[in-house]
Amino acid sequence: MQATSEGGGPNPALIAFLCLFLIMGLVQVIRPQLLWRVNSRMQRGWVKDPEGTEPTGKGYAMQRVTGVIFLAVATWMLVQQV
Numbered sequence: 001m002q003a004t005s006e007g008g009g010p011n012p013a014l015i016a017f018l019c020l021f022l023i024m025g026l027v028q029v030i031r032p033q034l035l036w037r038v039n040s041r042m043q044r045g046w047v048k049d050p051e052g053t054e055p056t057g058k059g060y061a062m063q064r065v066t067g068v069i070f071l072a073v074a075t076w077m078l079v080q081q082v
Contacts, residue, residue: 010082011081014081015078018074018077018078018081021070021074022071022075025067025068025070027067028064028067029067029071032055032060032063032064033060035063036055040053040054
């Protein structure tokens, strides 16, 4: 099952969505602290101490590994569309 437009070419909306995923994956690999800061703001009101939920160095390393896998899958999906 391919997600192509009626003309038989790649779906531009899907390509834009995959490019957004690539950007998110790059941020996760390069600056996982930035993602934590954004998410910690959303925890306010639910978590007593949002600042106390910051991952350790090993946690950030695991986020980077996950980001690399995410980038590989998103890149593969993008290549399949073009």
